[in-house]
Amino acid sequence: MQNRIIKALIxxxxxRLYLLNNTHLLNEILHMNQGSNIISKEALANSISVMSMLSATLKGNQRLSAALSFDQPKSKIFVDTDAHGNVRGxxxxFLxxxxxxxxxxxxxxxxxxxIRMIKANDFNQFTGITDMPYQDLDRDFSHYFKQSDQTETLIKTTxxxxxxxEIKNSYGIYAQLLPQSPTHLLNKVEEHFQSIQCVLNEPKTLINSExxxxxxxxxxxxxxxGESNVQFFxxxxxxxxxxxxxxVDAAELKGYLHSRDPIISTCNRCxxxxxxxxxxxxxILGELNG
Structure with missing residues:
Protein backbone atom coordinates (compact mmCIF):
# COMPACT_ATOMS: atom_id res chain seq x y z
CA MET A 1 0.00 0.00 0.00
CA GLN A 2 3.00 2.30 -0.36
CA ASN A 3 1.83 5.58 -1.92
CA ARG A 4 -1.70 4.21 -2.08
CA ILE A 5 -5.13 5.43 -1.01
CA ILE A 6 -7.99 3.05 -0.22
CA LYS A 7 -11.44 4.63 -0.57
CA ALA A 8 -14.37 3.35 1.44
CA LEU A 9 -17.85 4.16 2.69
CA ILE A 10 -18.52 3.25 6.31
CA ARG A 16 -16.60 8.74 3.29
CA LEU A 17 -13.26 7.32 4.49
CA TYR A 18 -9.87 7.41 2.77
CA LEU A 19 -6.88 5.44 4.11
CA LEU A 20 -3.39 6.56 3.08
CA ASN A 21 0.16 5.27 3.23
CA ASN A 22 2.59 7.68 1.51
CA THR A 23 5.92 6.76 3.11
CA HIS A 24 7.93 6.60 -0.12
CA LEU A 25 6.44 9.85 -1.43
CA LEU A 26 7.40 11.79 1.69
CA ASN A 27 10.97 10.52 1.70
CA GLU A 28 11.35 11.43 -1.97
CA ILE A 29 10.13 15.00 -1.43
CA LEU A 30 11.99 15.55 1.83
CA HIS A 31 15.25 14.53 0.19
CA MET A 32 14.75 17.58 -2.05
CA ASN A 33 14.37 19.81 1.02
CA GLN A 34 17.55 18.74 2.78
CA GLY A 35 18.22 22.19 4.18
CA SER A 36 15.13 21.95 6.36
CA ASN A 37 15.44 21.66 10.12
CA ILE A 38 13.46 18.87 11.76
CA ILE A 39 10.48 21.06 12.76
CA SER A 40 9.99 22.53 9.28
CA LYS A 41 10.41 19.00 7.88
CA GLU A 42 7.68 17.74 10.20
CA ALA A 43 5.36 20.54 9.14
CA LEU A 44 6.10 19.96 5.46
CA ALA A 45 5.63 16.18 5.77
CA ASN A 46 2.34 16.63 7.64
CA SER A 47 1.06 19.07 5.00
CA ILE A 48 2.04 16.77 2.14
CA SER A 49 0.24 13.84 3.80
CA VAL A 50 -2.95 15.87 4.12
CA MET A 51 -2.78 17.04 0.51
CA SER A 52 -2.04 13.48 -0.64
CA MET A 53 -5.37 12.37 0.80
CA LEU A 54 -7.16 15.38 -0.67
CA SER A 55 -6.02 14.31 -4.14
CA ALA A 56 -8.62 11.54 -3.88
CA THR A 57 -11.39 14.14 -3.58
CA LEU A 58 -10.56 15.72 -6.96
CA LYS A 59 -11.98 14.87 -10.37
CA GLY A 60 -11.01 15.42 -14.01
CA ASN A 61 -8.52 18.27 -14.37
CA GLN A 62 -9.06 19.69 -10.89
CA ARG A 63 -6.03 20.88 -8.95
CA LEU A 64 -5.71 21.88 -5.30
CA SER A 65 -3.00 24.19 -3.95
CA ALA A 66 -2.31 25.07 -0.32
CA ALA A 67 -0.17 27.90 1.03
CA LEU A 68 0.50 27.85 4.77
CA SER A 69 1.73 30.99 6.53
CA PHE A 70 2.99 30.91 10.10
CA ASP A 71 3.72 33.18 13.05
CA GLN A 72 6.49 34.79 11.05
CA PRO A 73 4.43 35.70 7.97
CA LYS A 74 7.33 35.23 5.56
CA SER A 75 7.71 31.59 6.65
CA LYS A 76 5.60 29.52 4.26
CA ILE A 77 4.96 25.98 3.07
CA PHE A 78 3.47 25.30 -0.36
CA VAL A 79 1.90 22.01 -1.45
CA ASP A 80 -0.25 21.17 -4.43
CA THR A 81 -1.88 18.10 -5.89
CA ASP A 82 -4.20 17.07 -8.71
CA ALA A 83 -6.86 14.49 -9.50
CA HIS A 84 -4.19 12.10 -10.83
CA GLY A 85 -2.45 11.89 -7.44
CA ASN A 86 0.53 14.03 -8.43
CA VAL A 87 1.91 15.80 -5.35
CA ARG A 88 4.72 18.26 -4.78
CA GLY A 89 5.63 20.59 -1.93
CA PHE A 94 12.86 32.20 4.49
CA LEU A 95 11.65 29.25 6.59
CA ILE A 115 -4.23 28.26 5.38
CA ARG A 116 -4.99 29.54 1.89
CA MET A 117 -6.30 26.95 -0.57
CA ILE A 118 -7.11 27.28 -4.27
CA LYS A 119 -9.22 24.66 -6.01
CA ALA A 120 -9.13 25.10 -9.77
CA ASN A 121 -9.88 23.45 -13.09
CA ASP A 122 -9.57 24.58 -16.70
CA PHE A 123 -12.41 27.08 -16.40
CA ASN A 124 -12.62 28.54 -12.88
CA GLN A 125 -11.14 28.54 -9.41
CA PHE A 126 -12.23 28.94 -5.81
CA THR A 127 -10.03 30.43 -3.08
CA GLY A 128 -10.61 29.88 0.63
CA ILE A 129 -8.66 31.25 3.60
CA THR A 130 -8.92 30.29 7.26
CA ASP A 131 -6.92 30.82 10.41
CA MET A 132 -5.19 28.00 12.32
CA PRO A 133 -6.76 28.24 15.78
CA TYR A 134 -5.57 24.82 16.98
CA GLN A 135 -1.90 25.25 16.01
CA ASP A 136 -2.14 21.63 14.87
CA LEU A 137 -1.99 20.86 11.15
CA ASP A 138 -4.46 17.96 11.14
CA ARG A 139 -7.05 19.83 13.18
CA ASP A 140 -6.49 23.09 11.31
CA PHE A 141 -6.96 21.47 7.89
CA SER A 142 -10.14 19.86 9.27
CA HIS A 143 -11.17 23.32 10.50
CA TYR A 144 -10.61 24.71 7.01
CA PHE A 145 -13.24 22.41 5.49
CA LYS A 146 -15.72 23.15 8.24
CA GLN A 147 -15.31 26.88 7.64
CA SER A 148 -14.98 27.06 3.86
CA ASP A 149 -17.15 24.12 2.73
CA GLN A 150 -19.45 23.88 5.76
CA THR A 151 -18.56 20.18 5.86
CA GLU A 152 -17.64 18.21 8.96
CA THR A 153 -14.27 16.61 8.23
CA LEU A 154 -11.73 14.59 10.21
CA ILE A 155 -8.08 14.43 9.14
CA LYS A 156 -5.53 12.39 11.09
CA THR A 157 -1.92 11.68 10.14
CA THR A 158 0.88 9.75 11.82
CA GLU A 166 14.29 9.42 7.06
CA ILE A 167 10.65 8.49 7.57
CA LYS A 168 9.95 4.91 8.60
CA ASN A 169 6.19 5.06 8.11
CA SER A 170 3.62 7.68 7.16
CA TYR A 171 -0.10 7.09 7.07
CA GLY A 172 -3.37 8.87 7.65
CA ILE A 173 -7.13 8.94 7.34
CA TYR A 174 -9.56 11.42 5.83
CA ALA A 175 -13.20 11.06 6.91
CA GLN A 176 -16.06 13.28 5.82
CA LEU A 177 -19.72 13.14 6.72
CA LEU A 178 -22.16 12.63 3.88
CA PRO A 179 -25.34 14.78 3.90
CA GLN A 180 -27.73 14.28 6.83
CA SER A 181 -25.27 12.07 8.74
CA PRO A 182 -24.83 12.57 12.52
CA THR A 183 -21.61 14.28 13.57
CA HIS A 184 -20.81 11.76 16.32
CA LEU A 185 -19.77 9.26 13.64
CA LEU A 186 -16.55 11.23 13.09
CA ASN A 187 -15.81 10.88 16.80
CA LYS A 188 -16.08 7.10 16.41
CA VAL A 189 -13.66 7.18 13.47
CA GLU A 190 -11.17 9.18 15.54
CA GLU A 191 -11.54 6.79 18.49
CA HIS A 192 -10.65 3.81 16.33
CA PHE A 193 -7.79 5.44 14.40
CA GLN A 194 -5.20 3.65 16.54
CA SER A 195 -7.01 0.34 16.06
CA ILE A 196 -6.82 0.41 12.26
CA GLN A 197 -3.19 1.47 12.05
CA CYS A 198 -2.26 -2.15 11.32
CA VAL A 199 -4.02 -1.65 7.97
CA LEU A 200 -1.94 1.43 7.27
CA ASN A 201 1.35 0.39 8.85
CA GLU A 202 1.68 -3.17 7.52
CA PRO A 203 -0.45 -3.09 4.36
CA LYS A 204 1.53 -5.55 2.25
CA THR A 205 0.22 -8.52 4.21
CA LEU A 206 -3.42 -7.49 3.84
CA ILE A 207 -5.67 -8.08 0.87
CA ASN A 208 -8.79 -6.02 0.26
CA SER A 209 -11.09 -8.62 1.81
CA GLU A 210 -9.11 -8.39 5.06
CA GLY A 226 -11.91 2.22 -5.04
CA GLU A 227 -8.19 2.86 -4.84
CA SER A 228 -5.81 5.50 -6.15
CA ASN A 229 -2.08 6.19 -6.07
CA VAL A 230 -0.09 9.25 -5.09
CA GLN A 231 3.32 10.11 -6.47
CA PHE A 232 5.72 13.00 -6.72
CA PHE A 233 5.57 14.90 -9.99
CA VAL A 248 22.17 35.34 -16.90
CA ASP A 249 24.70 38.09 -17.63
CA ALA A 250 27.99 36.78 -19.06
CA ALA A 251 29.99 38.67 -16.44
CA GLU A 252 28.09 36.92 -13.67
CA LEU A 253 28.73 33.53 -15.28
CA LYS A 254 32.46 34.34 -15.49
CA GLY A 255 32.36 35.20 -11.79
CA TYR A 256 31.17 31.66 -11.03
CA LEU A 257 34.02 30.25 -13.14
CA HIS A 258 36.54 32.41 -11.30
CA SER A 259 35.25 31.31 -7.89
CA ARG A 260 34.89 27.69 -9.05
CA ASP A 261 31.49 27.61 -7.40
CA PRO A 262 28.71 25.68 -9.14
CA ILE A 263 25.49 27.45 -10.04
CA ILE A 264 22.60 26.08 -7.97
CA SER A 265 19.13 26.65 -9.39
CA THR A 266 16.09 25.73 -7.30
CA CYS A 267 12.63 24.97 -8.62
CA ASN A 268 10.18 27.22 -6.78
CA ARG A 269 7.43 24.62 -7.21
CA CYS A 270 8.98 21.53 -5.65
CA ILE A 284 26.57 28.38 -21.75
CA LEU A 285 29.18 31.14 -22.14
CA GLY A 286 30.27 29.65 -25.44
CA GLU A 287 26.68 29.72 -26.73
CA LEU A 288 26.22 33.31 -25.52
CA ASN A 289 29.43 34.44 -27.22
CA GLY A 290 28.75 32.40 -30.35
Missing part, protein backbone atom coordinates in the same frame (compact mmCIF):
# COMPACT_ATOMS: atom_id res chain seq x y z
CA UNK A 11 -21.36 3.35 8.85
CA UNK A 12 -23.90 2.24 6.26
CA UNK A 13 -22.66 4.78 3.66
CA UNK A 14 -22.90 7.74 6.02
CA UNK A 15 -19.17 8.55 6.07
CA UNK A 90 8.38 22.62 -0.35
CA UNK A 91 9.24 25.01 2.48
CA UNK A 92 10.32 28.46 1.26
CA UNK A 93 13.84 29.86 1.65
CA UNK A 96 14.64 27.09 5.68
CA UNK A 97 17.14 29.82 6.52
CA UNK A 98 15.36 31.07 9.66
CA UNK A 99 17.70 31.38 12.62
CA UNK A 100 14.87 30.74 15.07
CA UNK A 101 15.03 27.27 16.57
CA UNK A 102 11.46 26.05 16.88
CA UNK A 103 10.94 23.22 19.34
CA UNK A 104 7.51 22.13 18.05
CA UNK A 105 5.29 22.55 14.99
CA UNK A 106 2.80 24.31 17.29
CA UNK A 107 5.44 26.94 18.04
CA UNK A 108 6.20 27.31 14.33
CA UNK A 109 2.51 27.90 13.50
CA UNK A 110 2.07 30.36 16.36
CA UNK A 111 -0.95 32.62 16.77
CA UNK A 112 -0.91 34.08 13.26
CA UNK A 113 -0.99 30.91 11.15
CA UNK A 114 -3.31 30.70 8.14
CA UNK A 159 4.54 9.98 10.81
CA UNK A 160 7.26 7.79 12.37
CA UNK A 161 10.79 9.17 11.92
CA UNK A 162 14.13 7.38 11.82
CA UNK A 163 16.41 10.10 13.13
CA UNK A 164 15.95 13.53 11.59
CA UNK A 165 16.17 12.60 7.92
CA UNK A 211 -9.20 -4.60 4.97
CA UNK A 212 -12.95 -4.81 4.37
CA UNK A 213 -13.30 -7.10 7.38
CA UNK A 214 -11.36 -4.72 9.63
CA UNK A 215 -13.41 -1.73 8.48
CA UNK A 216 -16.62 -3.59 9.27
CA UNK A 217 -15.25 -4.57 12.65
CA UNK A 218 -14.69 -0.99 13.73
CA UNK A 219 -17.05 1.06 11.57
CA UNK A 220 -20.18 -1.03 11.06
CA UNK A 221 -21.32 -1.81 7.56
CA UNK A 222 -18.65 -0.72 5.09
CA UNK A 223 -17.77 -0.89 1.42
CA UNK A 224 -14.49 -0.42 -0.44
CA UNK A 225 -15.31 1.78 -3.43
CA UNK A 234 6.91 18.26 -11.10
CA UNK A 235 7.46 19.36 -14.66
CA UNK A 236 10.83 20.92 -13.91
CA UNK A 237 14.07 19.52 -15.36
CA UNK A 238 17.76 20.35 -15.54
CA UNK A 239 17.34 21.04 -19.26
CA UNK A 240 14.72 23.68 -18.50
CA UNK A 241 16.99 25.47 -16.03
CA UNK A 242 19.93 25.14 -18.42
CA UNK A 243 17.90 27.14 -20.92
CA UNK A 244 17.03 29.77 -18.31
CA UNK A 245 20.71 30.28 -17.50
CA UNK A 246 21.13 31.80 -20.95
CA UNK A 247 19.44 34.91 -19.52
CA UNK A 271 12.24 22.64 -4.03
CA UNK A 272 14.46 20.42 -6.20
CA UNK A 273 18.00 21.77 -6.73
CA UNK A 274 19.89 21.59 -10.03
CA UNK A 275 23.68 22.06 -10.00
CA UNK A 276 25.69 23.31 -13.00
CA UNK A 277 29.42 22.67 -12.92
CA UNK A 278 32.34 24.50 -14.54
CA UNK A 279 32.07 22.68 -17.87
CA UNK A 280 28.36 23.39 -18.14
CA UNK A 281 28.90 27.08 -17.35
CA UNK A 282 31.59 27.25 -20.04
CA UNK A 283 29.15 25.68 -22.50
Missing amino acids: FNKQV YAND LSSSKNYSTVKELIGLKGS IHWQGNK IFSLLNQYFGEGEII CGCSKEMFFGLLHS GRNYSFNEEEIKL
